[in-house]
Structure formats: C-alpha cells, structure tokens
Amino acid sequence: MxxxxxxxxxxxxxxxxxxxxxxxxxxxxxxxxxxxxxxxxxxxxxxxxxxxxxxxxxxxxxxxxxxxxxxxxxxxxxxxxxxxxxxxxxxxxxxxxxxxxxxxxxxxxxxxxxxxxxxxxxxxxxxxxxxxxxxxxxxxxxxxxxxxxxxxxxxxxxxxxxxxxRGEKTIPPISYIDPERFLVPIEEPLNFSDVKGQHFAKRAVEIAVAGGHNLLLIGSPGSGKTMLARRIPGILPPMDFEEALTLTKIYSVAGLTNGRSVIRERPFRSPHHSISQVALVGGGPWPRPGEVSLAHGGVLFLDEFPEFKRDAIESLRSPLEDGQITISRVKMQITYPARILLVAAMNPCPCGFLSDPRRACRCSLSQIQKYKAKISGPILDRIDLHVEVPTLSYQTLASDEPAENSEAIRSRIVRYREIQSARYRDRDYNLNSLMRSRDLKQFAKPDAEGRKLMEMAMRELHLSARAYYKILKVARTIADLASEENIKSEHIAEAIQYRTLDRQW
Ligand SMILES: Nc1ncnc2c1ncn2[C@@H]1O[C@H](COP(=O)(O)OP(=O)(O)OP(=O)(O)O)[C@@H](O)[C@H]1O
Ligand SMILES: [Mg+2]
Ligand SMILES: [Zn+2]
Incomplete structure (x- = not known):
C-alpha cells in the first residue's frame, strides 16, 4: 500500500x-x-x-x-x-x-x-x-x-x-499570539549611563546611529571600545513587528530561535576575527545566513578589525551597499536581509598603547603604518566615521558625575530618523548614509562658507573623492542633529574630524 x-x-x-x-x-x-x-x-x-x-x-x-x-x-x-x-x-x-x-x-x-x-x-x-x-x-x-x-x-x-x-487524543492548535504583547520594550541591561566621560566618542556614536553611518573606533586596550559598541542596539529605534518577524525568520533558518517566539531585541553580533567568509556573509552547500544577516537591524561588531581575513572583510562590501546578501547556487539563488550598522574597533598600533598616556608604545613608525594598511581602501570606503577613543584618566573613571541614559539618546535618534524619512519619502532609502551620490546636490549642499572649508580640506588634507562624499553625508546628519535645513561650515568641520585615517595616510 x-x-x-x-x-x-x-x-x-x-x-x-x-x-x-x-x-x-x-x-x-x-x-x-x-x-x-x-x-x-x-x-x-x-x-x-x-x-x-x-x-x-x-x-x-x-x-x-x-x-x-x-x-x-x-x-x-x-x-x-x-x-x-x-x-x-x-x-x-x-x-x-x-x-x-x-x-x-x-x-x-x-x-x-x-x-x-x-x-x-x-x-x-x-x-x-x-x-x-x-x-x-x-x-x-x-x-x-x-x-x-x-x-x-x-x-x-x-x-x-x-x-x-487515531483520534485518541486532541491537540488544540495554539492560537496566534497578539504581536502587541511582544513589543513591550524590554529592559536593556547595558545602558549608556554606565559610560563615564567619552563625550567625543558618544557624540560620534549618536551621529553614526542617527544617520546609519558605519563606525570605526580606535583606542588602546581598556579604553572602552567594546563597552560603547555593546550599548548601541539599545539606542536604535525600537523594532516594529514586521522587522521582528523578519529577524525571527533569519534566526529560525539558522536554527537559533531556541524555542523562543519572536525575536524582539535588536541583535549585537561580534564574531571572532578568525571567522571565515562563509560564516560572516552566509553560504555553504545549503546556504545559511551568516553573521551579517544575524545582525540584521542591529549591530555587527568587528573587534580587532585589522586581524580579520581580507576576503571575509571584502565580502562585506555588497551587503553593506545593498542591505542584503544573495548567495548563488546551481539552479537557485537565496537572498537574506543584511541591513546592519557596522561598528569596527582597532588598536591605534600593534602594541596597542600609542594613544595611552599611561604606557609607552614600542612600535616603530613602519610597524604602525603596516598595521593600519591592513584595512583595505575599499572597505574603509564603507566606514563613514573614524573615532579615537582615548584612555580615560583615573579621575574621570572614579567620578560620580551621572551620564546620560540610553532612553534619552534613543528618543533623539527616533526624531532624527523621522527627519530623514520625511526628506527621503520619494526615494528607496531613508538614511543619510544611504544617500545616492546624484542626490547629494539636492539634499546635502553646503552653504558658501561650508563649500570654502570643504575645498580647503580637500587640498590641505589630501582627501580623496570617497572621503569627500562621506564628509557631506555625515555633515548632513550633523545638520539634522542641529535641526538645520542647510549644511553649514561648522557641520562640515565636525564631519572632517571623523576622517582621521584619511588624514594620516
Ligand atoms: N568610559 C568608561 N566608563 C566606565 N567604565 C569604563 C569606561 N571605559 C572603560 N571602562 C571600563 O573598562 C573596561 C574595559 O573596557 P572595554 O572592554 O570596553 O575596552 P576595549 O577598548 O574594548 O579594550 P580592548 O582593546 O582590550 O578590547 C570596561 O568593562 C569598563 O569596566
Ligand atoms: Mg574590546
Ligand atoms: Zn604601539
């Protein structure tokens, strides 16, 4: 039978x-x-x-x-x-x-x-x-x-x-669970209120999150790079149900739902630098989502950035550009979402202590240059902000001065995102970082003084064309933070500060 x-x-x-x-x-x-x-x-x-x-x-x-x-x-x-x-x-x-x-x-x-x-x-x-x-x-x-x-x-x-x-037992179906119940904000255990001092780095983080700009944190061991990065998911706007459902599907296909229902926290993924290209962006004979998809809607944190394999880093280019990754196989193509905020971290030099006032750096200039050269131009291209995270003094660490909490930062971020959504309502993107070059003239035009400053910076700091576009996009976000329609020279000046690596090379 x-x-x-x-x-x-x-x-x-x-x-x-x-x-x-x-x-x-x-x-x-x-x-x-x-x-x-x-x-x-x-x-x-x-x-x-x-x-x-x-x-x-x-x-x-x-x-x-x-x-x-x-x-x-x-x-x-x-x-x-x-x-x-x-x-x-x-x-x-x-x-x-x-x-x-x-x-x-x-x-x-x-x-x-x-x-x-x-x-x-x-x-x-x-x-x-x-x-x-x-x-x-x-x-x-x-x-x-x-x-x-x-x-x-x-x-x-x-x-x-x-x-x-056989009809010997009834198993009633479980009913559809009201999504609203799953969107109650959960207590974020890691809060920016724990981070003392670091006003410059926090400002950069806020700009990065507001405009969706990828971020590179440069600092000595213990300066707080990991601490800052881990707190970023908690200041991203809360996920809506559709986003949560998409994320749950990705985790389900990866076998990572662990008996939970919908995944409602924005992800923070921090793969080790020995990770293979396939594990990072997805693939294999039966294409699974990689870390870049598991971080969808959240943060992909690459600590010790220069130590990552070059082919792995290069493979991030297309997901960073498209917000998704397509894996091709004979007779099939699989696409996984991969819209992430990339946060990379590195020491300023091989020994790590170049910027640490308490310990001497033992690296030679050529060692330092070689170390930095490990991050390739094309991938640096996709990082909008370079931020130095200084080692804090004992006084700052020991002080009781209260720091701003994540909830306050997040409510500002929500507002900055609304400004961008309104600006790009007729476009297929909604973040300053995703702005197409052809739209820069319309949306990111500096005023006369800003243009002068930009020209001077290009000349004196030997900035590349790619740096030029990055600076304009970041300046757009900085102007949004100030609720300014027009990009002024002060916004340009601040954006230029975040291109440390372009300047040093
Ligand atoms: N701004 C700060 N406020 C309060 N504590 C801090 C701050 N910066 C660093 N710390 C403390 O120092 C510890 C080490 O910081 P963290 O691990 O983030 O450093 P790191 O820059 O990632 O170092 P590494 O290069 O070794 O990875 C933190 O867990 C925290 O306890
Ligand atoms: Mg760390
Ligand atoms: Zn060193």
Missing part, C-alpha cells in the same frame, strides 16, 4: 512543499529512501526505525520505499523524519491514511521517539499557511504561531502524533 504525507522545506526566507510517498510491499526486508542526500538518508533511516520501535510499534519487516518529491530540489535535514515515520505507519494501517491529509508534518525524531525542533519552522508557516495546518515539535510552535492565520499543533513525540491521528 502507498501512503502520502505532506511536509515542507525552507529555502532561504521561503519554503516549498515536499510530498513523501511511502510504499510498503511484501518481499525481502529493505528500506530505500530516494530524494535525500546520501549521508542524511542513512541517519534518517536509523532514527525512523528506532523511533517507531521505541514508541511501541512494529517496524514492518518488508520492502519499504520512500520517495521525497520534488526530486530535483535539493533537500536537507532531519525535518522529514516525522512525516516518513507517519507514512510508514499509515502504509501498514497503524494510523488511518485519510487522517493525514489536512496536515503538514515537520520534525526530527530522536531514537526514543521524542521530537526535536527543526530549522525554518516560521518560514514554512509563512509560505504554506494557506494550504495546510501544521504539526510541529513543541519547541518550534511559538515561533511558527507568530505567523498570522497559521494553525499550529504542537507535539512532543511520535506516539503523541499517532494518538492524535
């Missing part, structure tokens, strides 16, 4: 249905699976066999053939364990085959028959909710239930699903 079971597979941010046909005939005992890559077939077969036995049912000693269709799309992963086991049990009349029809089944089986979560559940729920109800492992249920109108039956084990399909 042949049984058919519906399942699905996520491919990037979308999913497609997979039909599982199970044929059990008399003959020499055999268990053939068609349509999965070799290694996963072997493992799936063992899990299905053990889970059925350990749930108290007989594994049929007959000729079993399972086909996963469509055959031409590559499938991966253990999510088909549950539907394969159910197909087998339906083909041998343990469960009534007609009861399978309204559902789509997903789940990895443990050897004892309990269910393990799968990757991409919410993506599958989003793409296929209009055709079926879903039976999914409990750990995936809350995530999938964030998708409006999806009907989700959470289950713990194979035997529970069998009871459900």
């Amino acid at each position: 042949i049984a058919k079971v519906q399942s699905a597979a996520a491919l990037g941010m979308y999913a497609y249905p997979v039909e599982i046909e199970v044929d059990v005939t008399t003959g020499l005992p055999q268990f053939i699976v068609v349509g999965l890559p070799d290694q996963s077939i072997k493992e799936s077969r063992e899990r299905v066999r053990s889970a059925i036995k350990n749930s108290g049912y007989q594994f049929p000693p007959e000729k079993i053939t399972i086909n996963l269709a469509p055959a031409d799309i590559k499938k991966e992963g253990p999510a088909f364990d549950l539907p394969m086991a159910l197909g087998l049990l339906a083909a041998t009349d343990v469960i009534p085959a007609e009861r399978l029809a309204p559902y789509l089944f997903l789940g990895e089986l443990a050897l004892d028959g309990s269910l393990r979560p799968i990757k991409g559940a919410i993506v599958i729920a989003a793409s296929l909710k209009n055709s079926k109800s879903f039976v999914v492992p409990k750990e995936n249920a809350y995530e999938a239930a964030m998708e409006k109108d999806a009907v989700i039956h959470p289950v713990n084990s194979l035997s529970e699903v069998i009871q459900f399909l």
